[in-house]
Amino acid sequence: MAYPTALQLTVLQVNSNVQPAIGNYLLGHLNQKGALVVKYVGRSDTDLNERLLDHVGEYEHFTFQYASSEKVAFEQECRDYHRFGGEKGSLDNAVHPDRPDGFYWKCPICPP
Ligand SMILES: [Zn+2]
Numbered sequence: 535m536a537y538p539t540a541l542q543l544t545v546l547q548v549n550s551n552v553q554p555a556i557g558n559y560l561l562g563h564l565n566q567k568g569a570l571v572v573k574y575v576g577r578s579d580t581d582l583n584e585r586l587l588d589h590v591g592e593y594e595h596f597t598f599q600y601a602s603s604e605k606v607a608f609e610q611e612c613r614d615y616h617r618f619g620g621e622k623g624s625l626d627n628a629v630h631p632d633r634p635d636g637f638y639w640k641c642p643i644c645p646p
Contacts, residue, residue: 540570540595548586548596557582557600558610560618561593570595574626575614577607579634604634612641 537560541547559582561574574593578585582598589596601607611631620627633639640646 537570537597537599540564540597543586543590543593543596545587545590548583548590552583552586552598553600554581554583555600556580556602556604556607557598558607558614559586559596559598560614561589561596563594570597572614572618572625575611575618575620575631576627577601577611577631579604579607604637605639608633608637608639609642612643616643 541551543561556579558575558577560570560572561576562570562572565571574589576585582600586596586598599610601610608631615621615625615627615631618625620630630641630644
């Protein structure tokens with residue numbers, strides 16, 4: 535699933551657009567063509583609205599999508615991490631996405 539057009543990362547935009555639900559998000563800034571340059575990928579297993587509010591002030595723009603389960607959100611975050619070069623140091627994420635406690639799902643991209 536493709537992420538929608540990025541919004542400004544402000545309290546107003548987050549509260550106007552994002553529900554307290556499971557989902558994924560991308561943070562960054564817009565390039566000269568208006569495309570989001572992704573610098574951070576993340577997810578919330580409980581409350582995407584709250585998680586995005588925590589990032590207000592850290593990045594200029596965001597985009598997000600809901601996920602149907604924690605497993606879907608974890609696998610999406612893994613794909614985002616690799617797609618935007620996390621393992622090559624292109625993201626501000628310090629480490630590879632982690633599973634929720636008590637689950638043993640594997641990254642769909644990393645070699646087994
Ligand atoms: Zn991986």
